[in-house]
Amino acid sequence: MSAGQLFGQALINGILISGIYALAASGLALAFGVVKFLNLAHGEFLMLAAYLGIFLFSSYGLDPLLMTPVVFTLFFILGAVYYKTLVKPVLKAGELNQLLLTFGISIFLQNLALILFGGTIRTISVPYRTHTISFWGINFGTARLLILLLSIVLLVGLYQVLQRTRVGRSIRAVSQEPEGAALVGIDSEAVYLIALGIAVGFASVAGMMLSIIFHAEPMVGFNFTLKGLAVVVMAGLGNVYGVIWASLILGISESFIGVYLPNGTGWSGAIFFLMILGGLIIRHSRVSEV
Amino acid sequence: MEILKIENLKKRFGGVKAVDGLSFSVREGEILGIIGPNGAGKSTLFNLLCGLMPLDAGRITFSGEDITSLSPHKRCHMGIGRTFQICQPFKELTVLDNVAIAAVFGNSKTVRPWVVKKYSEEILEKVGLSIKKDLYPAHLTTPDLKLLEIARALATSPKLLLLDEVMAGLLPGECDRILKLIRCINREGITVILVEHVMRVVRELCERVIVMNYGQKLCEGCYEDVAGDKRVIEAYLGREETGAQ
Amino acid sequence: MKNFKLKYVIVAAAIILAGIFPFITGEYYRHLGILTLMYAVLALSWDFAARAELVSFAHTGFFGLGAYTSALTFLKLGFPLYLSFAAAVLLTIVVAIALGYLTLRLSGIYFAIATLAFSEVLLVVALQLPNVTGGAMGISVPSLFGGMRVYSYCLILGILALAVVVSIYLERSHYHLAFSAMRTSPGAASVLGVNTVRYRLASFTLSAIFSCLAGAFYVHYTTTTIPYEAFSLTIGVASMVMAVLGGLYSTAGPVLGAIVLKIIEEYMRVTIPYGYMIIYGLILVAGILFLPKGLVGVQKKWKFLK
Known part of the structure; x- marks a missing residue:
């Protein structure tokens, strides 16, 4: 493989993985931007969906990607229930309490998965898992390509909904000016419910993708919460639109470090830390303490 | 002798210029009133003066020293005390401890640990809160909370005291009590800057008044002069209704 | 007055019990006692940061940093035990100040995220430098005091006593005024002269020091550790939940929380060997949901212990 091809391959791999990051992070960003709720248990929904994907394929032979509409709907409802039962009671209780609550839920779900499914890594092999398409000596994994396309479709769909529909306008209104939105008669309660439903739904789709190209294990979700946080922080907390390029930066820089640094795949796990720290310090320094 | 001098102060929030090129100076020992319609930038000005917000441009000189980039606690140690428009008592602490914290951490003259209690009690005595010293702020009335704000600021032995609408929400009788207190504080040599909406207080206390509008200085002078100024009436009442006074 | 006396009786009884505990019990309970005391140190150290309204996930990182620095200076540089502890503390102070300098300007939630990332990154570093840290295989040190648990017990009891003394000093001195004021209104505190x-x-550095000491003790006591254990988020989680459950901003609270939770955890560990940490998740969720004032409510309920 030539140097140019190696570079191209690293770039392509980074781009291919960033779709899944964008999907996971956009849910986090939506929940934070609209509901002002930082959900540390976000990744656990991803993890649960990954297990579901594996279960569906191994028990019934259903392809996880084809099942996304069903799973999305299911998790949308789960997200709405999650909002009603756990999120709503602490919305007024201060952000640190929210943080501790969702962290508690995250620990609970991780260990529940550990008890139910054990600590072993589970994988499935869909027929196209190892299939690749080659252009100019650069390999495109078919599964990853499909996943990227699906992510693009979903994200474009989300932006269209936010921009063009009545629901989307309500969501944007509530995220920018909750009191003002209430004054013009927008039911913020319903908007929060929908936003969290979409957030959890997107997480579930990302989880289905994980089951195809990666694996399921109890801790896999938390990793995505952290990476999602890195993306969201870099994009500007709550900024759904910035998620795309921030995900690309995360995916591509991880990929390059994996390829060019000695023993780089291990180090790529540290990239998100720099993104979080850098992003936070540049964007969210304590300006005034009043 | 001027104690405080600000030059060309600027602060903007997004597209709003809260303070826009403000300059004035304060003489040692005077009571300066700052008035202006809501949103004129008065509270922002106080936040800039005590260091709670960084400023975009300009220069603040206090007692001959440049304090433009000093942090709030350092300005406090130099002798700038302030009260908050919305009272910010420390809920978990008693009235006495609320004052003690200012005496311990905010006083440039070191208050020895064993005299803190006595020192704080004296301050509470001065503002007339000593019988409530062991209560928690949740049990205080609005005027008492305002007095507590003043007591805390006094415990830092300020040279300059910034009072942010201490009279807001008080009955006339309660106003008189605080009015007397401010006069008494001033006689001890403490310079006072007063942001106030109750015009009677401004008239009775202030030798000099600055009127702010849209973050700028509209005019300056003694109370009678500015109260009669056409621009001031316009600022408060709108252009059409001049002469409504 | 009656309450006043009762409090001192309880404290005296607790001290006596803690002192004679290792001599009246067997190896298993001695071991359990040692781990409980270690977690009491961790819970108290978490509370030190919480007093300045810092919700920190960095304790995991400092625990692992303490463990690794102490073990490595002991093994590779031949430091005696006390010097290896000192080296760990010194490095922790430097790291805590550097991290604090970068992150303390961030407000609540952002600070928490940054500290979470910090702990995760130390894990990556420990895994990625196998020549120094032994990588995923971890490190082994000779057993502490030749495996005499009674001495280990005394050492960790001493560390806890130090933490308790520091905590009581912070509570009784004027510093508690500053911490309390900063929690209610940092702006008002700063214009009244609080830096x-x-x-x-x-408070962040202090809290890091005690986490580090617990970590340094841990590695010498258990004689071996791997990155996934020393930098496991469960350490930070446990100390957080113990402090929250026991009652924040107090000395007795976190210590009591550690004792109660360690007993529950031990019971759970026997029943559900994998996933016993679920209890920490449950307690955290229940604590936040059913105490309407959140953490403050927890604190009020336990006030009689102060």
Whole structure:
């Protein structure tokens, strides 16, 4: 493989993985931007969906990607229930309490998965898992390509909904000016419910993708919460639109470090830390303490 | 002798210029009133003066020293005390401890640990809160909370005291009590800057008044002069209704 | 007056019990006692940061940093035990101040995220430098005091006593005024002369030191550790939940929380060997949901212990 091809391959791999990051992070960003709720248990929904994907394929032979509409709907409802039962009671209780609550839920779900499914890594092999398409000596994994396309479709769909529909306008209104939105008669309660439903739904789709190209294990979700946080922080907390390029930066820089640094795949796990720290310090320094 | 001098102060929030090129100076020992319609930038000005917000441009000189980039606690140690428009008592602490914290951490003259209690009690005595010293702020009335704000600021032995609408929400009788207190504080040599909406207080206390509008200085002078100024009436009442006074 | 006396009786009884505990019990309970005391140190150290309203996930990182620095200076540089502890503390102070300098300007939630990332990154570093840290295989040291648990018990009891003394000093001195004020209104505290940045940094560093000591003790006591254990988020989680359950901003609270939770955890560990940490998740969720004032409510309920 030539140097140019190696570079191209690293770039392509980074781009291919960033779709899944964008999907996971956009849910986090939506929940934070609209509901002002930082959900540390976000990744656990991803993890649960990954297990579901594996279960569906191994028990019934259903392809996880084809099942996304069903799973999305299911998790949308789960997200709405999650909002009603756990999120709503602490919305007024201060952000640190929210943080501790969702962290508690995250620990609970991780260990529940550990008890139910054990600590072993589970994988499935869909027929196209190892299939690749080659252009100019650069390999495109078919599964990853499909996943990227699906992510693009979903994200474009989300932006269209936010921009063009009545629901989307309500969501944007509530995220920018909750009191003002209430004054013009927008039911913020319903908007929060929908936003969290979409957030959890997107997480579930990302989880289905994980089951195809990666694996399921109890801790896999938390990793995505952290990476999602890195993306969201870099994009500007709550900024759904910035998620795309921030995900690309995360995916591509991880990929390059994996390829060019000695023993780089291990180090790529540290990239998100720099993104979080850098992003936070540049964007969210304590300006005034009043 | 001027104690405080600000030059060309600027602060903007997004597209709003809260303070826009403000300059004035304060003489040692005077009571300066700052008035202006809501949103004129008065509270922002106080936040800039005590260091709670960084400023975009300009220069603040206090007692001959440049304090433009000093942090709030350092300005406090130099002798700038302030009260908050919305009272910010420390809920978990008693009235006495609320004052003690200012005496311990905010006083440039070191208050020895064993005299803190006595020192704080004296301050509470001065503002007339000593019988409530062991209560928690949740049990205080609005005027008492305002007095507590003043007591805390006094415990830092300020040279300059910034009072942010201490009279807001008080009955006339309660106003008189605080009015007397401010006069008494001033006689001890403490310079006072007063942001106030109750015009009677401004008239009775202030030798000099600055009127702010849209973050700028509209005019300056003694109370009678500015109260009669056409621009001031316009600022408060709108252009059409001049002469409504 | 009656309450006043009762309190001292309870405290005296607790001290006596803690002192004679290792001599009246067997090896298993001695071991359990040692781990409980270690977690009491961790819970108290978490509370030190919480007093300045810092919700920190960095304790995991400092625990692992303490464990690794102490073990490595002991093994590779031949430091005696006490010097290896000192080296760990020294490095922790440097790291805590550097991290604090970068992150303490961030407000609540952002600070928490940054500290979470910090702990995760130390894990990556420990895994990625196999020549120094032994990588995923971990490190082994000779057993502490030749495996005499009674001495280990005394050492960790001493560390806890130090933490308790520091905590009581913070509670009784004027510093508690500053911490309390910063929790209610940092702005008002700073214009009244409280150097909020300095006190935040101080409480963060102090809390890091005790996490580090617990970590350094842990590695010598158990004689072996791997990155996934020393930098496991469960350490930070446990200390957080113990402090929250026991009652924040107090000395007795976190210690009591550690004792109660360690007993529950031990019971759970026997029943559900994998996933016993679920209890920490449950308690955290229940604590936040059913105590309407959140953490403050927990604190009020336990006030009689102060």
